[in-house]
Amino acid sequence: MQTYSMATLAVGLALATVSVQAQPRTTKAGAANKTVSAAQLPEFAISKAEVEAHTYFLASDELQGRRTGELGNQVAARYIAEQFRSLGLKTPSGQTNYFQPIGLEKVKAATSGSLLVGKDTLKLGKELVVMAGSATDVTGEVIYVGYGLTNGEDGYKGRDVKGRIVVAQGGSPDAKGPSEIFRASAEKRKLAIEKGAAALIELYSESIPWGFVNQYFNREQIALPVSGANSSSVAHVWINNANNQYKQLKEAGQTVTLRTSGRPKTSVPSANVAGIIEGTDPKLKDEYVIVSAHFDHVGVGKQGGSAYQPEDSIFNGARDNAFGTVAILEAAKALSIKRPKRSVLVLALTGEEVGLLGSRYYAEHPLVPLKQTIFDLNSDGAGYNDTTIVSVIGLERTGARAEIEAGAKSAGLSVFAEPAPEQGLFDRSDNVSFAAKGIPAPTFSAGFKAFDEAIGKYYHQAIDNPESLDFNYVQRFCQAFAHTARLIADRATRPQWSAGDKYEAAAKALYGQ
Incomplete structure (x- = not known):
């Protein structure tokens, strides 16, 4: 695809912002409390033209695939922030603008690496991957620390590892999906650093195929600093x-030699984008519903990780996830015109494609108290193969089934629960960063029932362009999403996790239940 100049990009951004600023707004409390019928609610006035305009900009060639750490990602963040400004959203407390800056690291691939274990030499690109660290040449006895995640008997208790080589079992007892495995790995690296270890070796035997691990970590990554x-x-x-x-x-007593070229790091600025719609109820306005979507994608050429043609090397990401980003922009507009009882935090997240980084950072550095955050309605997806439904991951688990079904029905859609269960999708999107803290957090996705050919054709492919979308469906999806958010924000009681859910204990700890 053709690449345009920054001047063209600036003009496009200005025109897109002006078009939204020209839309009528009503944000006064009196208007917000005025009784209207469901059909008169502003979400049902969401126009296909506006949905198209947002999508064509966010998934344009000029944004170069919106890769985290790249200019196109920063321009997308600026575009979203200016939509928030035009709608009159408030900045979070203590913030002077809509950006939540995140200092990330760009980590280059190692060029060499080996581990000598007895008579075996494990080599980079075959049996060994380098996760992090500078150039290393160290020989010594290893100390096994279990999963390496605690100071207890099954971890570091009674073991002096300062200046020594630590060996840990891969993953964790609870880690099932990729995000959990990677999160556990980062946590054990952090603890090994705190204990003064010279090196950390993980014995990997987890569910993600080694071939994928090998390919993924032998290329450049973006990461949160440890x-x-x-x-x-x-x-x-x-x-x-x-x-x-x-x-x-x-x-005990095993001696190894580890040599690596290391993985050089450079600082990379990025940011989440957040705006607040204050609720109308004197008591409930202190509680927050988050509507979230990630706005990053995978970039250009080899960055995309999939095959591409020379004439089309930009991974535009219309479905993943301009689609979801437009949904939160339209929800922001509807909910700011007629505000719900609870406050709403509209949250556009960076870094999802490179490890859920934006949502992980937010969960550790929230802009509104997590204890006052009752729900996260996340929107993300790989695409759609059924335009009569929305697909919801976590529908049965997160306590808002009635509102989600009513929201979908209001736009002429039905709900399909837990699509492609074999994919473990609940723990593969930004919702899991909130769920891990105890916040009920389903993902509201474009309609699909399985990862079939229609999904695979576009998922992380260079042909995922706006021209291929059914915008009548995108419009209805946005209406359904916005109305669902309203219904949840207006609920008399908080949604609750299903009894026995693996995140129920975190909710009890967070909310003091």
Whole structure:
């Protein structure tokens, strides 16, 4: 696809912003409390033309695939912020603008790496991947620390690892999906750094195929920095421990030699974008519903991770996730025209495609108290293969089924629950960062029932362009999403996790239930 100049980009941004500013707004409390019929609610005035305008800008060639850390991602963030400004959204307390800055790191791939274990030499690109650290050449005895996630008997208790090589089991007892495995890995690296270890070796035998792991970590990554004085120097590697073939590394007295070129890091600025719609109820306005979507995508050419043609190397990401981003923009407009009882935090997240980074950062640095956050309605998806439905991951678990079904029905759509269960989708999008803190958080997705050919044709492919979307469906999806958000924000009681859900304990800890 053709690449345009920054001047053209600036003009497009200005025109798109002006078009939204020209839309009528009513945000006075009196107007917000005025009784209207459901059909008169502003979400049902969402226009196809406006939905198209947002999508064509966010998924344009000029934004170069919106990759986190790249200029196109920053321009998308600015566009979203200016929509918030035009709608009169408030900035979060303590903020002077709509941006939540995040200092990320761009981590280059290692160029060499080896681990000598007895007579075996494990090599980079085969049995070994380098996760982090600077150039390293260290020989010594290993100390096994279980999963390496605690100071207890099954971790570091009684073990002096300062200046020594730590070996940990991969993953964690609860880690099932990729995000959980990667999160556990980052946590054990942080703890190893705090304990003064010289290197960390993880014995990998998790559910993600080793071939994928090998390919993914032997290219550039974007990451949240790990705190600690020695975080840049501690080597961290995974080795393929399928069939427990390197179980001897768990035994005392084993000596290994680890050599890596390291993974150089540079700082990369990025940001989430957040605006607040204050609720109308004197008591309930202190509670918040988040409507969220990630606005990043995978970039251009080799960054995209999939095949592409020379004439079309931009991974525009219309379905994933300009689609969801437009949904939160339209919800922001509707809910600001007629405000609900509870306050709403409209949250556009960066870094989802590179490890749920924006939502992970927000969960650790919330802009409104997590204890006062009763729900996250997240929108994300790989695409659609059924334009008569919305698909909801977590419908049965997160306590707002009635509102979600009513919201979809209001736009002439029905709800399909838990599509493609074999994919473990609940733990693969930004909603899981909120769920892990205890906040009920389903993902409201474009209609699909399975990862079939219609999904695979566009998912993370260069042909995922706005021209291929059914905008009549996108319009109805946005109406359904906005009305669902309103119904949840107007509920008399808070939604609750289903009894026995794995995130129920976190909710009890957060809310004091």
